[in-house]
Amino acid sequence: METKGKINLKTVIYILILVIIILFGRYIYCKYNYYDYIKGVREVGKTSFTRDSNIVYSNMDSYKIENRDFNDAMFCKEISVLPNTAYRVSCMVKTEDVENQDGKITGGAQISINNTTECSRPVTGTTDWTEITFMFNSNNRTNVELGFRLGGYEELSKGTAWFSDFKIEEGTMDSDTNWNVACFMIDNITTTLTEGEKAGDSVNLKVSSEDIETIRKNLSRLEDSIVEISGKQMSMTCDFIEIKEPLTTLSYDEENKYYAGPKDVYPLIDEYIMEEEYDYIYVAVRLGDLSQSSETLVEDWIGLGSMEYDQIGFSNIRLPDDRNSRIYQYSSYHSFPEEVFVHEFLHTLERNEEENGNDIAELHSYAEYGYTQNITSGLLRWYEDYMQNTIDGGENKGLTDFAYTSKPIHSSNFNYPIELDDLDEPHNLIEEINSIIKRVVRLFNKEA
């Protein structure tokens, strides 16, 4: 009886220890089990990654990133994609005290493609579970590294973000070559400059009714001319939107001086962007006015392009400081006043081609191919040959068919989505064990 009792107690203790070990092991496994996700971090020591079983959206443990100081960190997973295909990635996100260094609006909790500027709209501050979506064109890629991120490609964030319920869908590509274009006319600029040589100066600029008419006329000329210049390979439908609320900040860089960047116009134009599926954005501004003897903020450009607003091509069109200037007026001596609109738009097609790995001529390299500015029609001949891929002495250096369909991906690309399983977590024990074996094999392969 006595011996039997001892054995029982021993057994119980062994079993208890075993259970504790298993539970502890399970706890550690669950807390640090990221399946196929790899942790990526800009600076070590400032971020902790865990799986959280308390703050959850569904029955899956959430993926938690905590940046104790400003940093860029992500759970990252490489997936295979089909080239030239539309994808939509979504997840639920919850944030606590997320803020960006230097108050940048483009950082925060987001979905992105690692090593690119392609990302979803970010979430900052303290928010309850919200869905974020990120749409992208795979272009010429066959795999991408998707990141569920706290920070950004050029941004650093601090705070905590939880991610859950990852989903990826494949959409259909839009073969329509009509581009839906928005041109925002900024009527007023009221700001105090914070950067550059004019820092501290206050700016008060207003457009006139002639300015508005000038932009409108050129936009309508653009709709006709782009069809001709491209050899009927594309068209544009342009919306003219007048913004009466003042622009209260301007961006600055040494090369271009002052301009209305995406982050400046964001509070004024975003409601329009959210409502319509725009493929390209012009922002028309007056940045100086000699008749008011106001300061001149820019000297050497009338258009500034190759920028992006939430993955949509974006440029500034600048009204001349001198109200008597004829640069935007059509006449028999000046037959191509909408040239700057064409030029800036082409910068986006040029950029899209480059990002797709296509070796085309630089938009500014006209002189290399023997093209010159014509007094009446500017660089019209160059743009025609560039768009129609008939550049003299530059065989296949013009735009390809790809350019004309390289529009941003929109919700309408997902009217008939196909759900993919690339981001699924294991659904049952067998899948779970399979996933563990795969990761162990991968670990050994890496070390071998």
Ligand SMILES: [Zn+2]
């Ligand atoms: Zn240019």
